Amino acid sequence: MDVVERTWTWLATGAHWTGGDGVWHRLDQHLYLTAVSLLISCAIALPVAVVLGHLGRGGALAVNLSNVGRAVPTFAVLVLLLLSPLGQYGSWPTVIALVLFAIPPVLTNAYVGMREVDRDMVEAARGMGMTGPQVVARVELPLAFPLIMTGVRSAAVQIVATATLAALAGGGGLGRVITAGFRLTDTAQVVAGALLVAVFALLVEGVFVLLARLLDPVRRRSGRAAAKVVPTPVSDV
DSSP: OOHHHHHHHHHHOGGGTSSTTSHHHHHHHHHHHHHHHHHHHHHHHHHHHHHHHHHTSSHHHHHHHHHHHHHSOHHHHHHHHHHSGGGGSTTHHHHHHHHHHHHHHHHHHHHHHHHTSOHHHHHHHHHTTOOHHHHIIIIIHHHHHHHHHHHHHHHHHHHHHHGGGGGGGTOOSTHHHHHHHHHTTOHHHHHHHHHHHHHHHHHHHHHHHHHHHHHOHHHHHHHHHHHHOOOOOOOOO
16 A cells, blocks of 8 residues: 555544544644734734835834844744743743744735835825825725735745644644654654645635635725616617
């Protein structure tokens, strides 16, 4: 029996999906790590990017500082945090490491999206008497939304993939399926775990693509405007 068949057999075995070490429990842990890390990353990066993008000052420095985190291996950060006093606080060392890894794409894309908004439109909004916050809310954010969502989507997928490393440092998530396979020298389990992570990442990607389409303010306004257009009936002469 080759690896593909043994991997399929492993995935089709119900006992591998239930219990404390089962796939569903590990998926729940992975989803928790992803959601919490992404929410914290967005809460930190988005306000900074929006303010700096609106002002047009300090953005390059903030982006460069945030990108420093990419130069540090995530696994090294995980190990250092686990060895620190934070190591006694459950999954928080993993969350902090993932947050540091996710901030750069969110911050960079949001800042670039804000700066790429047509300056003529911004000046026109100010000429209409809009205040700074109104310009941000009604003009800049709606136009920058697609690029902002691209950054969030990229961060989410990176978190899903990187959270797998948490298992190497004793954390939870789908990475535990892979590490258990290595420990048992079970190639089929290792491949199954990697496949589960890949499928989960693709699902997250698809969800954020769909959200970007559904929540895009410009697209929604265009749809409402089109719905209000009533065709003029043509009478036969």
